[in-house]
Amino acid sequence: MHRIDAHAHLAFDPSCGEMMEFVESMNLRIINTSGNIAPGWHDQGRIPAYRNLAACRPDLFAWITGFDLPEFDNPNYHKRMLAQLKDDFAQNAAGCKLWRQIGMTVRKPSGEYMLMDDAILDPIYECLVECGRPLLVHISEPQARWPQARGRKIGFYGRQPAHRPLEDEYGDVDFPPAAEQIAAQGRVLAKYPELKVIGAHFGGMEHDIRELAKFLDEHPNFAVDTSARRRDVALQALNDRDAVREFFRKYKSRILWGMDQGTGAVILNSKTRADTIKDSIKANRDGYEYEFSLYEKEGMVKVDQYDDIPGLGLGDDVLRAIYHDNARTWYPHAFRD
Secondary structure: OOEEEEEEEOOEOOOOHHHHHHHHHOOEEEEEEOOOOOOOOOOOOHHHHHHHHHHHOOOOEEEEEOOOOOOOOOOOHHHHHHHHHHHHHHOOEEEEEEOOHHHHOOEOOOOOEOOOOOHHHHHHHHHHHHHOOOEEEOOOOOHHHOHHHOOOOOOOOOOOOOOOOHHHHHOOOOOOOHHHHHHHHHHHHHHOOOOOEEEHHHHOOOOOHHHHHHHHHHOOOEEEEOOOOHHHHHHHHHHHHHHHHHHHHHOOOOEEOOOOOEOOOOEOOOOOOHHHHHHHHHHHHHHHHHHHHHHHOOOEEEEOOEEEEEOOOOOHHHHHHHHHHHHHHHOOOOOOO
């Protein structure tokens, strides 16, 4: 069984044998995802690398596209975006990503921050339903990043993961709070019951699996990926391992494993600086090993800076679901065997 990393950023040219050998030696399949939408995002940098990998090795690589930020005064915006999405799907894009700029950066003509249930995005959601592609959503940010988290513990696990404060990135944190952004996601899920939505980073609710469980119960067309939140899982396991194990068992068909790690820059070919390739492989290998230990092993394991985390020791049926089966179900157009 391949482990499918359902949320990756491995950007390299297929001619880079060292990187390709690394992926194959780890018995991985990779779903690369788009990120921040900036001018030229679609045709330079990582996205062309993702497309190229999926075209050259469709047995190992798939990719998730995105869409330009809304242009409220452009009558051709929807026509252009729908054409781009359908062209990307024809080039084996397995889904489409909505990034946290919507909810935290984009403003409507009125000056209000735009949330993901704004009507301007309806044609995009309708296109995804029509084309049978899911929406990957990076909504909000960890609660530990918000100003109100300073000096207190988040969730119920007794320690606070290290997160860069939002004010360091945005200055004024005047955008809608996490709860409002998550509520908007719920309204989209209710409006489009045929739209499959995958919440990146545990759907913005990584701090408390009880809150996430309630949201999953309310929205059967919603799943989550685990990307970049292993410390949140680990620290909740430190407080109540049985509760975390039960969460993974109960929702084993709704959790996709993913890492949110990759290459710091596009590795163009085997002539890229040897230390760049070596460092990238080591960083990725270390990250994967932390994850495998957390989910698979019994006893105490090391997860990043913590060496006293109880391994979850998930059963084979749960591991097969989160490592493999769910990615094939929620991203049915990923990979060509």
